[in-house]
Amino acid sequence: MSLTADQVRNVARLARLGLDDDQIAEYAGELSNILDVVASLEKADTTNVEPMAHPLDLAARLRADQAVPVTSRDDFQAIAPATAEGVYLVPKVIE
Amino acid sequence: MSYPRSIRELVAERAAGKVSAAELSRHFLDRIAAHDETLNAMISGCADTARERAAALDAGGAADGPLAGLPIAHKDIFCTRGVRTSCGSRMLDNFVAPYDATVVERLAAAGTVTLGKTNMDEFAMGSSNETSFYGPVRNPWNTDYVPGGSSGGSAAAVAAGLVPAATGTDTGGSIRQPAALCGVTGIKPTYGRVSRYGMIAFASSLDQGGCFARSADDCAHVLQAMAGFDERDSTCVERDVPDYVGALGGQGDDFLKGMRVGLPKEYFAEGLDDASRKVIDAAIAEFQAQGAEIVEISLPHTELAVSTYYVLAPAEASSNLARFDGVRYGYRCENPVDLEDLYTRSRGEGFGREVQRRIMVGAYVLSAGYYDAYYLKAQKTRRLIARDFSDAFENVDLIAAPVTQAPAFKLGEKLDDPVSMYLNDVYTLPASLAGLPGMSVPAGFVDGLPVGLQLLAPWFEETRLLGAAHAYQQNTDWHTKRPAGFE
Numbered sequence: 001m002s003l004t005a006d007q008v009r010n011v012a013r014l015a016r017l018g019l020d021d022d023q024i025a026e027y028a029g030e031l032s033n034i035l036d037v038v039a040s041l042e043k044a045d046t047t048n049v050e051p052m053a054h055p056l057d058l059a060a061r062l063r064a065d066q067a068v069p070v071t072s073r074d075d076f077q078a079i080a081p082a083t084a085e086g087v088y089l090v091p092k093v094i095e
Numbered sequence: 096m097s098y099p100r101s102i103r104e105l106v107a108e109r110a111a112g113k114v115s116a117a118e119l120s121r122h123f124l125d126r127i128a129a130h131d132e133t134l135n136a137m138i139s140g141c142a143d144t145a146r147e148r149a150a151a152l153d154a155g156g157a158a159d160g161p162l163a164g165l166p167i168a169h170k171d172i173f174c175t176r177g178v179r180t181s182c183g184s185r186m187l188d189n190f191v192a193p194y195d196a197t198v199v200e201r202l203a204a205a206g207t208v209t210l211g212k213t214n215m216d217e218f219a220m221g222s223s224n225e226t227s228f229y230g231p232v233r234n235p236w237n238t239d240y241v242p243g244g245s246s247g248g249s250a251a252a253v254a255a256g257l258v259p260a261a262t263g264t265d266t267g268g269s270i271r272q273p274a275a276l277c278g279v280t281g282i283k284p285t286y287g288r289v290s291r292y293g294m295i296a297f298a299s300s301l302d303q304g305g306c307f308a309r310s311a312d313d314c315a316h317v318l319q320a321m322a323g324f325d326e327r328d329s330t331c332v333e334r335d336v337p338d339y340v341g342a343l344g345g346q347g348d349d350f351l352k353g354m355r356v357g358l359p360k361e362y363f364a365e366g367l368d369d370a371s372r373k374v375i376d377a378a379i380a381e382f383q384a385q386g387a388e389i390v391e392i393s394l395p396h397t398e399l400a401v402s403t404y405y406v407l408a409p410a411e412a413s414s415n416l417a418r419f420d421g422v423r424y425g426y427r428c429e430n431p432v433d434l435e436d437l438y439t440r441s442r443g444e445g446f447g448r449e450v451q452r453r454i455m456v457g458a459y460v461l462s463a464g465y466y467d468a469y470y471l472k473a474q475k476t477r478r479l480i481a482r483d484f485s486d487a488f489e490n491v492d493l494i495a496a497p498v499t500q501a502p503a504f505k506l507g508e509k510l511d512d513p514v515s516m517y518l519n520d521v522y523t524l525p526a527s528l529a530g531l532p533g534m535s536v537p538a539g540f541v542d543g544l545p546v547g548l549q550l551l552a553p554w555f556e557e558t559r560l561l562g563a564a565h566a567y568q569q570n571t572d573w574h575t576k577r578p579a580g581f582e
Contacts, residue, residue, distance in 0.1 A: 011459045015457075017442050030452055033514050034456055037405065046479070053300065054330070
């Protein structure tokens, strides 16, 4: 299976990875090689096999709906790239 | 100062006042200072806080615990409050965690003293520790060789005696493989045994914390403190933790007698290096000599493990790593023109190649039109692989196999060939996909490089796993060997 540069560009867009054309070309080759390896899955007979999402097949555990104290906003915002007055700053999205 | 060899002795000697926490920390901090320039096993040191903490323990000002005074290092995937937690990535080079991972919290409550954070493959994606933003770790047995990965820093640090024990994580073999390549003992417990809270997520249905130390008995001490239910991890299992330390302490010399040990024929087929095979055969002969019954078994879907894993793990990674967006923490590109530019450039510049590759493989296999053929199919083959093990454990108590096809490879040898690096994981991936507990135990050498014996037990049978490794180590001395220059 061989991926084209456009397919890789589309995957990079889905994954929000900013890549230049040289990188796209390199990744096209590498990703194609990886997909060749995983293509062997096709041959496996999985008729009547249920997908396994979790190694222990556990059901989601429920907990009481109680408020618990969390680390303060100040602690979290101290490590943010840009904040002001308690909010996170990003480039303007609305003109 | 010479320090007591085992954690059991060390804890007893400190309790008896023969050695102080400060002396122990100083001894290992000195070793880190002397050797880490060569090995690059540590990303961040915590020497000052370690000295303060050890002094507080000695003064009785900090709560004592079962591991009081034990110096330890944490893989840099575990969040440590106030200490940089980089996950081996430029993306988190400036990330100082605002809270402690449960594993870190529990080991601190047990009395350990953290000396530093260990190097690792970026976001735990790699089998050679060469994808780290901070440069590769070197194998103490031969510094031209890789230590394995992704927990390569922890394995190398324990092998070189920079710390008596270190934490690690295993998603597809990241504890067992570096333990094997560095000649130390490593345990990956059953999925759900150890909390993932504060452990930076790679593939959440596979990730499991564990540890490295110099023997099964040492591992039992560390795992004892790490394991157990944590309501902050929704997949952590609500189940009592057995007394691993007590079980090993009271274990008789007939532990392996009558135990049925299965050798999966698929793990001894083409691909396994002859010299490594001889080492594994000799280890199995020791099990037999101690009364174990050796039987050949088959895990027929083993050949699907690499493809299954390299669909599921990247799929989960692409989703987990979506959180690194340059907004709330971590790397942000310079002067983003708009929000889209901020996301794409921060992620394009902040993640390394292997991480980007896996994110893209994941995004691809989850994308419309490919989901059923790749992701859903791999979830089904995952069940086939897990069933192989539940069938096998109907007839055997334990499985023994090699960890890798060959000893450590040279730095740079496989870095440009992701597929050959992936195929390297063939013996460790199946147990990860099944969520089983596994260990790597030092079993000998090939050309001066260590070889590990892999032991696998049924779900939640860590006591049996540790017991078997302990029985083996009672009659062999491979686990006591130290690399030249690091004695």
